[in-house]
Amino acid sequence: MSVLDDLVAGAVEDAAAREKVTPLEEVKEAAVAAPAPIDAIRWLKRADGIPVIAEIKRASPSKGHLSDIPDPAALAREYERGGASAISVLTEGRRFLGSLDDFDQVREAVRIPVLRKDFIVTDYQVWEARAHGADLVLLIVAALDDAKLKHLLDLAHDLGMTVLVETHTREEIERARRAGARVIGINARNLKDLRVDVNRYAELAADLPEDVVKVAESGVFGAVEVEDYGRAGADAVLVGEGVATADDHALAVERLVKAGKRVKASETTPLSTHQGPYWGQFGGRYVPEALITALDELERVYTEAKADPEFTRELVTLNQRYVGRPSPLTEAPRFAARIAEKVGITPRVFLKREDLNHTGAHKINNALGQALLVKRMGKTRVIAETGAGQHGVATATVCAMLGLKCRIYMGQIDARRQALNVARMRMLGAEVVEVTLGDKILKDAINEALRDWVTNVKDTHYLLGTVAGPHPFPEMVRDFQKVIGEEAKQQLRDWYGIDHPDAVCACVGGGSNAIGVMNAFLDDERVNLYGYEAGGNGPESGRHAIRFAPGTGQLGMFQGAKSYLLETDEGQTLDTYSISAGLDYASVGPEHAWLKDIGRVNYSWATDEEAMNAFRDLSQTEGIIPAIESSHAVAGAYKAAADLKAKGYEHPVMIINISGRGDKDMATAGKWFGYLTDEQSKALEVTGAHGDTVA
Amino acid sequence: MSNTATTPSGQPLGISHRPSPTAAMFERLDNAGRPAFIGYLPYGFPDPEVSLKAFRTLVEHGVDAVEIGLPYSDPVMDGPVIQAASQIALNNGESINGVFRAVETVANAGGTPLIMSYWNLIYHYGVERFARDFENAGGAGLITPDLIPDEAGEWIEASDRHGLDRIFLVSPDSADERLEVVAKAARGFVYAASRMGVTGERNTLSSSPEQLVERTRRAGAGRVCVGIGVSTAEQAAKVGAYADGVIVGSALVHQLLDDSGRNALDEAEGLSRLAAKTDELVAGVAGAR
Numbered sequence: 001m002s003v004l005d006d007l008v009a010g011a012v013e014d015a016a017a018r019e020k021v022t023p024l025e026e027v028k029e030a031a032v033a034a035p036a037p038i039d040a041i042r043w044l045k046r047a048d049g050i051p052v053i054a055e056i057k058r059a060s061p062s063k064g065h066l067s068d069i070p071d072p073a074a075l076a077r078e079y080e081r082g083g084a085s086a087i088s089v090l091t092e093g094r095r096f097l098g099s100l101d102d103f104d105q106v107r108e109a110v111r112i113p114v115l116r117k118d119f120i121v122t123d124y125q126v127w128e129a130r131a132h133g134a135d136l137v138l139l140i141v142a143a144l145d146d147a148k149l150k151h152l153l154d155l156a157h158d159l160g161m162t163v164l165v166e167t168h169t170r171e172e173i174e175r176a177r178r179a180g181a182r183v184i185g186i187n188a189r190n191l192k193d194l195r196v197d198v199n200r201y202a203e204l205a206a207d208l209p210e211d212v213v214k215v216a217e218s219g220v221f222g223a224v225e226v227e228d229y230g231r232a233g234a235d236a237v238l239v240g241e242g243v244a245t246a247d248d249h250a251l252a253v254e255r256l257v258k259a260g261k262r263v264k265a266s267e268t269t270p271l272s273t274h275q276g277p278y279w280g281q282f283g284g285r286y287v288p289e290a291l292i293t294a295l296d297e298l299e300r301v302y303t304e305a306k307a308d309p310e311f312t313r314e315l316v317t318l319n320q321r322y323v324g325r326p327s328p329l330t331e332a333p334r335f336a337a338r339i340a341e342k343v344g345i346t347p348r349v350f351l352k353r354e355d356l357n358h359t360g361a362h363k364i365n366n367a368l369g370q371a372l373l374v375k376r377m378g379k380t381r382v383i384a385e386t387g388a389g390q391h392g393v394a395t396a397t398v399c400a401m402l403g404l405k406c407r408i409y410m411g412q413i414d415a416r417r418q419a420l421n422v423a424r425m426r427m428l429g430a431e432v433v434e435v436t437l438g439d440k441i442l443k444d445a446i447n448e449a450l451r452d453w454v455t456n457v458k459d460t461h462y463l464l465g466t467v468a469g470p471h472p473f474p475e476m477v478r479d480f481q482k483v484i485g486e487e488a489k490q491q492l493r494d495w496y497g498i499d500h501p502d503a504v505c506a507c508v509g510g511g512s513n514a515i516g517v518m519n520a521f522l523d524d525e526r527v528n529l530y531g532y533e534a535g536g537n538g539p540e541s542g543r544h545a546i547r548f549a550p551g552t553g554q555l556g557m558f559q560g561a562k563s564y565l566l567e568t569d570e571g572q573t574l575d576t577y578s579i580s581a582g583l584d585y586a587s588v589g590p591e592h593a594w595l596k597d598i599g600r601v602n603y604s605w606a607t608d609e610e611a612m613n614a615f616r617d618l619s620q621t622e623g624i625i626p627a628i629e630s631s632h633a634v635a636g637a638y639k640a641a642a643d644l645k646a647k648g649y650e651h652p653v654m655i656i657n658i659s660g661r662g663d664k665d666m667a668t669a670g671k672w673f674g675y676l677t678d679e680q681s682k683a684l685e686v687t688g689a690h691g692d693t694v695a
Numbered sequence: 696m697s698n699t700a701t702t703p704s705g706q707p708l709g710i711s712h713r714p715s716p717t718a719a720m721f722e723r724l725d726n727a728g729r730p731a732f733i734g735y736l737p738y739g740f741p742d743p744e745v746s747l748k749a750f751r752t753l754v755e756h757g758v759d760a761v762e763i764g765l766p767y768s769d770p771v772m773d774g775p776v777i778q779a780a781s782q783i784a785l786n787n788g789e790s791i792n793g794v795f796r797a798v799e800t801v802a803n804a805g806g807t808p809l810i811m812s813y814w815n816l817i818y819h820y821g822v823e824r825f826a827r828d829f830e831n832a833g834g835a836g837l838i839t840p841d842l843i844p845d846e847a848g849e850w851i852e853a854s855d856r857h858g859l860d861r862i863f864l865v866s867p868d869s870a871d872e873r874l875e876v877v878a879k880a881a882r883g884f885v886y887a888a889s890r891m892g893v894t895g896e897r898n899t900l901s902s903s904p905e906q907l908v909e910r911t912r913r914a915g916a917g918r919v920c921v922g923i924g925v926s927t928a929e930q931a932a933k934v935g936a937y938a939d940g941v942i943v944g945s946a947l948v949h950q951l952l953d954d955s956g957r958n959a960l961d962e963a964e965g966l967s968r969l970a971a972k973t974d975e976l977v978a979g980v981a982g983a984r
Contacts, residue, residue, distance in 0.1 A: 558769070
């Protein structure tokens with residue numbers, strides 16, 4: 001006899017004994033007289049959370065004694081206080097040490113639905129459940145044949161109860177469906193080693209229709225499992241030991257409820273208006289507690305500003321009159337012909353000209369927006385990091401305009417390469433601090449800016465330059481940059497009479513220009529989106545900044561957010577390399593990580609060589625010199641065209657975001673292409689003319 | 696991604712009802728009428744072997760709990776002294792796998808072993824795996840400078856299963872609601888930063904840590920220890936008068952560095968300076984109440 005057979009036989013025997021004392025007719029009368037059941041289905045599925053069914057269980061055959069539970073009613077009340085959506089009460093007495101008396105106490109104590117969990121195989125047990133005020137009962141498919149399952153399911157439904165139908169296999173799920181189950185519990189325990197396998201759960205639940213409530217029944221211990229099951233599509237979870245044996249039961253349930261809300265909030269659509277702190281499993285706030293008050297304040301002030309027409313008006317006006325927005329959308333027919341030659345389809349190519357903004361890149365969009373927030377917060381000092389100059393220059397620029405004190409952190413290696421940009425920032429009145437710690441590059445500048453912020457957070461705002469870092473930066477910077485895509489969409493219609501592009505290409509360092517140009521198209525499935533990372537010397541070389549290709553980035557927390565990260569097998573940050581300092585960053589914005597995981601954006605890379613060739617191609621076909629960062633997007637356009645060709649497009653409309661201008665890169669380019677003699681190149685190096693930007 | 700494919704806990708292990716390891720230490724010290732003295736050094740600094748000797752030196756000279764730092768490439772809460780020490784450790788082959796030897800060393804010497812780590816290192820090692828190995832080595836609790844309770848679901852779960860203490864930080868700028876969030880999630884004690892900023896020695900301490908300790912206790916925290924900036928016996932005595940424990944880091948690390956602050960001293964000189972500094976601070980703590 002199997003364990004289940006044994007349990008069923010015992011339960012039947014016990015029920016028969018109870019029936020001798022209280023015959024079925026009497027139980028039926030009590031059932032009719034009992035208060036009407038709560039419609040539990042509505043408690044078990046919701047858009048904004050993952051309902052928790054908290055269980056009262058003293059022991060189990062697999063784990064033995066768990067908890068004494070002298071007062072089930074008190075425990076149930078604590079579960080309810082913690083936010084449980086239903087209480088499950090084990091009423092089996094032999095192995096689980098439960099009873100209907102426990103059930104009655106719980107029913108009396110709480111107002112949420114209560115599930116009678118037992119080995120139910122007879123009409124008597126179902127009537128009995130209702131007579132005791134149950135809103136839900138459990139039926140186990142493995143313990144019932146088809147006819148019996150359907151019969152008991154119908155009976156329970158007729159009595160107004162909800163039935164949690166427990167299944168273990170695909171076959172059992174089908175039997176449950178055929179019998180008319182509306183709530184299906186899936187027990188995804190691997191029976192060999194008793195481990196719970198979320199993949200197996202996802203596989204089993206995959207074919208269930210939307211109108212069936214899916215309950216993950218096994219192995220939920222805490223927030224981690226709620227998150228795993230939630231991401232695998234479970235509507236609700238049943239949890240026992242993890243809450244029953246906790247020191248603080250209400251707090252334990254509350255943690256699960258919060259985890260469920262977080263999962264749901266992290267996956268909301270439409271994509272273009274998704275809000276932080278979580279982008280799928282990415283994002284969050286992995287920062288010292290000392291910064292939380294400042295981040296909370298920033299979030300609050302930003303939310304208020306967004307709703308304030310005066311703030312929007314000021315931003316729009318400055319964008320027009322100071323930055324020079326809208327930036328044009330320029331058709332590039334001679335470059336399109338170059339693509340046609342190489343790839344064999346004939347696209348129409350349009351360039352979004354962020355290079356024509358004041359200060360020469362898209363960075364000013366965000367710097368201006370945040371600087372206006374600084375004014376609103378009443379802070380007087382701004383700090384920022386810069387990889388090689390562009391964000392630092394943009395920040396120094398807006399601080400000069402608004403009369404804010406400004407300090408820019410820059411890695412010493414970058415500062416030496418960028419002596420002219422350092423001079424530019426100083427000319428604008430900013431203090432430039434060379435960071436001599438760590439690898440002396442962008443990430444070290446960010447570390448030092450964070451240390452400054454932790455120390456001076458009361459009067460200082462950290463004007464982060466990209467869609468990375470802790471919440472609310474990824475969302476806020478997205479909002480300040482999304483004007484790029486909104487303009488492009490409008491210009492394509494108004495100037496060229498084209499409804500929508502077939503493809504959008506952008507380079508991805510931290511990812512702000514890419515998010516900016518893509519956001520307006522995220523929810524339009526007709527638009528193929530392509531992001532290009534810095535390939536350096538190629539993914540196998542170990543000298544690159546590719547975070548998304550297989551074998552490169554791994555999940556990790558870096559500088560405030562969870563995302564993909566280039567790290568050693570110990571979790572230490574790896575050195576990165578790219579010819580463009582602006583793309584030379586070990587991690588990437590959390591929204592990009594999410595867009596990669598859900599497959600909305602195609603990420604690939606362009607190597608130094610591909611980027612430099614594209615730099616020359618665009619310069620010589622269109623008379624537009626792109627930043628080396630943006631050249632990665634231009635190089636990517638060839639790859640995107642090949643992909644579009646494979647998808648069957650013949651004349652695709654492509655937008656390439658030219659995030660910045662390449663004047664600053666002339667020394668690097670001159671050296672690369674041999675336009676400069678060694679002597680000239682050396683002279684330029686001495687004056688620090690080699691340049692690059694931050695994407 | 697393997698971490699989303701299977702539930703990390705696998706076969707669920709029940710909640711450990713092992714009492715808080717640091718609570719036992721505080722009770723013992725209450726009876727002795729003094730606060731705890733908690734000393735920090737990075738594991739692997741200047742190299743793994745010498746660091747074990749340094750940990751033993753701390754305990755032998757009267758440190759109650761040792762905060763074993765895990766060196767990290769991007770330590771945003773640390774000032775120049777600890778950054779330099781971490782870099783030296785990393786250059787000399789520090790690996791997280793070896794840290795449990797340091798935990799055992801401290802435990803065997805009679806001290807209470809704590810680990811201080813930036814979150815990515817633990818996350819990457821595997822939270823459940825870390826909790827298991829830490830518990831097996833005799834560990835007491837983990838200090839997480841860049842993990843706030845709101846993001847700590849997996850750690851709260853793992854620490855509950857392994858009976859480990861969770862030490863979160865609060866700072867003078869923390870709002871009362873935040874103090875409550877931290878107090879509720881913490882186990883063992885709460886780490887109060889004496890001032891806004893990163894680790895490092897200071898000539899003077901403001902009066903704000905006393906207020907912060909008071910506010911944190913009002914928010915529901917049982918035990919509150921103060922760190923960041925404490926570097927002399929006098930400061931230790933002052934802080935120890937109102938806090939449950941005094942945490943000293945940079946001032947100890949400093950003893951093992953040469954005048955440039957970039958290189959480690961030779962072993963014998965470093966350890967003897969460390970012992971002397973520890974003696975000085977222990978005397979300060981002993982006279983705190």
